[in-house]
Amino acid sequence: MARVIAGMTISLDGFVADQEGSAERLYPDFATLQDSAYMEAIIAETGAVLMGKRSYEMAGDPDSYADSYEFQAPIFVVTHHPPEVPPKQNDHLTFTFVTDGVESAVARATAAAGDRAVTTVGGASLIQELLLAGLVDELHIDVMPVFLGAGLRLFDSLALRRIQLEKIGVPEVGARSSLRFRVMKQES
Amino acid sequence: MGTIAVDKSISLDGFITGPNPGPENPLGTGGERIFAWMMEEAPESESSSKMNEAWDEQIGDAFTSTGAIIMGRKSFDLIDSPEGRVAPGGIAFDWPVFVLTHRPLKDETKGVTPFTFVSDGVESALRRAREIAGNNNIGLHGASVAQQFLKAGLVDEIHLHVVPVLLGDGVRLFDHLGVDHIELEPISVAEAPGVTHLTFRIIT
Numbered sequence: 001m002a003r004v005i006a007g008m009t010i011s012l013d014g015f016v017a018d019q020e021g022s023a024e025r026l027y028p029d030f031a032t033l034q035d036s037a038y039m040e041a042i043i044a045e046t047g048a049v050l051m052g053k054r055s056y057e058m059a060g061d062p063d064s065y066a067d068s069y070e071f072q073a074p075i076f077v078v079t080h081h082p083p084e085v086p087p088k089q090n091d092h093l094t095f096t097f098v099t100d101g102v103e104s105a106v107a108r109a110t111a112a113a114g115d116r117a118v119t120t121v122g123g124a125s126l127i128q129e130l131l132l133a134g135l136v137d138e139l140h141i142d143v144m145p146v147f148l149g150a151g152l153r154l155f156d157s158l159a160l161r162r163i164q165l166e167k168i169g170v171p172e173v174g175a176r177s178s179l180r181f182r183v184m185k186q187e188s
Numbered sequence: 189m190g191t192i193a194v195d196k197s198i199s200l201d202g203f204i205t206g207p208n209p210g211p212e213n214p215l216g217t218g219g220e221r222i223f224a225w226m227m228e229e230a231p232e233s234e235s236s237s238k239m240n241e242a243w244d245e246q247i248g249d250a251f252t253s254t255g256a257i258i259m260g261r262k263s264f265d266l267i268d269s270p271e272g273r274v275a276p277g278g279i280a281f282d283w284p285v286f287v288l289t290h291r292p293l294k295d296e297t298k299g300v301t302p303f304t305f306v307s308d309g310v311e312s313a314l315r316r317a318r319e320i321a322g323n324n325n326i327g328l329h330g331a332s333v334a335q336q337f338l339k340a341g342l343v344d345e346i347h348l349h350v351v352p353v354l355l356g357d358g359v360r361l362f363d364h365l366g367v368d369h370i371e372l373e374p375i376s377v378a379e380a381p382g383v384t385h386l387t388f389r390i391i392t
Contacts, residue, residue, distance in 0.1 A: 012346075012372065012388070013362035014202040141200065145374050145388050147338075149367040155201035161218065161356035165200065170377055170384050177377050177386055179200070181352050 002047055002113035004106060006120040006127045007140035008154055009176070015148040016124050023058075026144045029174050034070065038173040046071055047116025048109040052126035053079040062087035069093065071119065074112040078105045078126055102126070106135045124154045131163050131183065139165065139181045142173075162186065190255060190325040192314070194334040195347040196361055197222045197383075203358035204331060214266040221353045225383035254283055255321025258313050258337075261289035263330030264303070272299025284320045288313045288333055310340050331359050338365060338390075346372070346388045 008016050009026045017023045033039050049071045056077045059065060065075065065087060072092040082097030089095055096112075098105040109118040120127060120136070130136045141154070164184035171178045196204050199222055206216030215222065259267075264287045267273050273281045282300040287293075292305035306313040314337075317326050328334050328343065337343050371391040378385040 012348075013365060014360075019367065143386065145372040147362065147365050147370045147372070149365045153202075155354060155356075158207070158356035160201065160354040163354050165352035165354070167352045167379070167382065167384065170379050172374075172377050175374055177374065177384075179350065179384060181200075 002110045002115065003117045003137040004050075004110065004120065004130070004135055005117050005138045005140060006130055006136045007042075007142065008122050008124065008127060009142040009144055010154050011144060011146050011148040013147045013149065014153050014155065015151040016122065016154045018148045018151040021152070025146050025148060028144070028146075029176060032174065033176075036173060038171065038178075039070065042119065043070060045117050046073055046119040047113030048073055048118050049075045050105060050109045050118055050120040050126075051075065051077055052123045053077060053081070055122045055126070065095075066090045066093050071121075074109070076105050076109040076112070078102055102129050102133055102135060106130070124152055124156070127154065128157055128160065132157070132159055134183075134186050136183045138168070139183055141179045141181075143177045143179060145175055189318070190253070190321055190323050191344040192326045192328065192337065192342055193345040193347055194328045194338070194343055194361075196334070197225070197349040197351060198361055199351055199353045199355045199358075201354045201356065202360050202362060203355045204361045205358040206355045207357040209266060209359060211266060211268075216355075216358045218353075218355055219358065221355070222351055225349065225351060225380065253325050254327050255324025256317040257281075257283050257285045257327045257329055258317050258333055259285060259287055259329035260332040260336075261287060261291055262332060264289070268298075270298060272297070272301030272303075274299070283327075284317075286313050286317045288336070310336050310342065314342060331361050331363065334361060335364050338362075338370060339368075341370075341390075341392070343390050345375070345390065348386045348388075350384045350386060351382060 010016055011026060018025065066089055074094045076096045076098055078098050080099060082099060086095050096108060098108060120130060165181040166184060168180040168182055198204055206219035209216035271280060273285060280300050284302045287303060287305045289305055290307055292307045295304045306316060328337050372388040373391055375387040375389050
């Protein structure tokens with residue numbers, strides 16, 4: 001079954017976005033990243049993409065996904081308010097707006113991903129929710145050596161303390177250190 | 189001149205202690221998990237006092253090259269004992285400690301650790317630590333001192349030992365930094381069982 005990977009880029013002080021909601025300072029390597037072997041590998045292993053509503057809206061024009069999103073794969077957006085008119089789709093990239101919770105979203109994305117992975121690209125609250133629901137197999141935290149000082153934290157819940165992690169590896173990509181962990185199955 | 193470094197074991201969610209640290213439990217609830225990688229055995233074990241090879245490799249060098257420590261009053265209160273400064277593993281430290289505080293106590297050597305209290309600011313604490321440390325390095329201990337020195341632009345290097353643990357709450361190492369840009373560059377990434385060592389240099 002498809003692995004569920006949750007990955008985000010964080011600042012050294014733990015933020016995924018600054019006070020204005022921008023993640024721009026976390027991607028000084030944005031241009032070089034697009035053509036990197038690192039990104040190619042992530043794209044190759046991704047069979048479906050899972051994201052929250054705010055992450056979905058960060059693209060600005062939702063029609064731009066079909067034209068230029070790096071992941072040309074089925075996209076599942078967790079939201080309470082699906083758009084009335086679905087955005088542009090193509091042969092590879094389709095949109096499904098899931099309104100009945102994260103378990104359903106993961107189940108549907110997993111089915112779509114086949115033997116490849118479900119890549120969860122954010123945001124922070126979706127990733128925390130997935131972790132706490134025991135729905136994440138791997139956590140990939142890319143640390144970018146900047147301080148944002150304030151903003152939105154990736155890990156911001158006392159409940160997360162029961163999550164058990166096992167280190168997999170730390171690929172380095174330029175200034176980016178990608179800390180990768182396996183999420184241990186929780187004892188209930 | 190020696191480097192001024194923040195050198196800390198830290199949880200993946202950014203904490204250097206677990207929730208509710210206090211003199212009875214300086215690491216906070218579950219905080220011993222942050223230091224498990226240094227220990228020969230699991231922290232609960234009787235024989236946990238011996239530091240292991242991974243610790244020696246990462247921290248061992250710091251022993252010979254450290255000349256002084258600067259910490260805040262909160263850190264001092266947490267580590268204060270008649271035996272001076274003693275690591276969770278039982279090692280007593282003889283580096284001179286400068287305690288930056290508005291509530292100074294009488295300077296005193298406890299065990300093998302000389303404590304000096306400085307109440308006139310970070311620059312003064314640094315100047316006095318440098319006089320003692322000479323060409324050796326200065327270690328910054330505790331989140332508050334690390335933050336004050338980072339904001340003052342006085343830190344050369346950050347050495348993080350990131351453990352695959354989420355603590356949920358506790359003392360955050362990087363908090364209250366403000367939004368002024370502090371630029372860093374990575375120096376090295378090293379993997380070891382149960383820990384990832386990330387080293388950064390501060391550029392500005």
